[in-house]
Amino acid sequence: MTQHVLDDLVARGLIGQSTDLDALRADLSEGSLTYYTGFDPTAPSLHIGHLLQLLTMRRLQLAGHRPLLLVGGATGLIGDPKQSGERAMNTKDTVAGWVDSIAAQASPFLDFEGPNGAQLVNNLDWTREVNVIDFLRDIGKHFPVNRMLARDVVASRLESGISYTEFSYVLLQSMDYLELSRRYDCRLQMGGGDQWGNVSAGVELVRRADSRRVNGLVTPLITKADGTKFGKTEGGAVWLDATLTSPYAFYQFWIQAEDAKVGEYLRLLTFLDVEEIAEIEREHQTKPGLRAAQRRLAREVTTLVHGQAEAEGAELASSALFGRGELRELPESTLAAALTEAGAREVPKGTTIVDALVASGLVDSKSAGRRAVSEGGAYVNNERVEDPELALDADTALYGRWVVLRKGKRSVSGVQLV
Structure with a gap:
């Protein structure tokens, strides 16, 4: 017997909050159901915080349901309120460019052919013609101000200040659900856990305006073991765009997943069966030092985002840089990307190994470099170095200019000879 898609979502831990799971189950069981998730163009690329939503959309499509991929050409001009303060307004041309790039980036995760083929929609198409009087009469009248003030993000901003623009964002996003309900018979909106206020407001607007019951569901926020938000590094977001986060850096991010969370990430972010994931977890608990679960996670997620060839290249580079593979088998482009991510610096030809260790950041002084040697x-x-005066030259380097440096088993960097 085929597993109900809702049971699979439950087994994977993909349901954070929902309006009524029994009602949603009944709707999903009736036949192909149209659903949507929205992505605001507030940056030139999606990041791994969006990846969970794209994969969840794909799960429902594989179960026979029809996705609407909404890119917020209108809502992206406003921006969902942040806890930390007012968003900077991007120009209309900038947002329009981001709409195109995000649509292109998200589309490969869905199938646009067949009876339940996905459809790309842009909320600017129905928002640009709405005048302010109609908006206030037809949409605004359904939003009690006291309930809007009680929303967590609004309440937290009242003292520091929140503009009417951001305060009104929920009306625009809720109008999306109303329009999609009317145009496409859409009956489910999905999103991340931090979108529950917007999702539930959209459900309520459809009920108030059209006396129609629809569904809302949000996934939980992915967190680290200490409860902090997942998906950030010291340098910022981990992007899905390969020009912003290289496939090697993307792969390395997943390799570093915590032991306590790797099984959860496998369930949320891969299409492996939950039974297979449970077996991977059992093996990992037996031999955690092998980091087999992290390597499987990194391979699966990098393949989903960047394709098999890039995933294999990143895996090969990761293995080679840490001494488990042959460096000379790496294409120069892969080697260069990996060393750049590892903090490689330019140094003159003839630089000694000790000076190179300092320049690469692997040691903080020449004395520490000599001690490491x-x-x-x-x-x-x-190759282990025994001579602290060893000079790095084109004969030493890979492709005549790249030198991989390692201190101990885990600290890797490099230099580029110029």
Whole structure:
């Protein structure tokens, strides 16, 4: 017997909050149901916080339901209120460009052919012609101000200040659900856990305006073991765009997943069966040092986002840089991307290994560099170095200019000879 898609979502931990799961189950069981998730163009690329939504959309489509991929050409001009303060307004041309790039980036995750083929929609199409009088009469009248003030993000901003523009964002997003309900018989909106206020407001607007019951569901926010928000690094977001976060850096992000969370990430972000994931978890608990679960996670998610060839290249680079593979088998482009992500710096030809270790950031002083060499903990292209005066030249380097440096087992960087 085929598993109901809702049971699969429950088993994977994909349901954070919902309006009425029994009602949603009944609607999903009736036949193909149209649903949507919205993505606001507030940056040139989606990041891994959006990836969960795209994969959840795909799960429902594989179960026979029809996705609407909404890119917020209108809502992106306003921006969902943030806890930290007012958003900077981007120009209309900038937002329009981001609409196109995000639509192109999100589309490969869905199938646009067949009876339940996805459809791309832009809320600017129905928002640009709405005049302010009609908006206030037809939409605004359904929103009690006291309930809007009680929303967490609004309440937290009342003292520091929130503009009427951001305060009104929920009306615009809710209008999306009303329009999609009328145009496409859409009966489910999905989103991230931080969107529950907007999702539930849209459900309520459809009920008030059209006396129609529709569904809302949000996934939980993905967090680290300490409860902090998942998906950020010291440098900012981990982007799905390969020009902003290279496939190697993307792969490395997943390799570093915490032992306590790797099973959860496998359930949320891959299409592996939950039974197979449970077996991976059992093996990982037996031999956590092998990090087999993290390697499987990194391979699966990188393949989903960047394709099999890039995933294999990132996996090969990761293995080679840490001494488990042959560096000379790496294409120069892969090697260069990996070393750049690892913090490689330019140094003149003839630089000594000690000076290169300092320049790469692997040690903080020449004395520390000499100590690393004397203790047998310094490596050039995965070969242990014994001479602290070793000069790096084109013969030493890979492709005549790249040198992989390692201190101990885990600290890797490099230099580019110029």
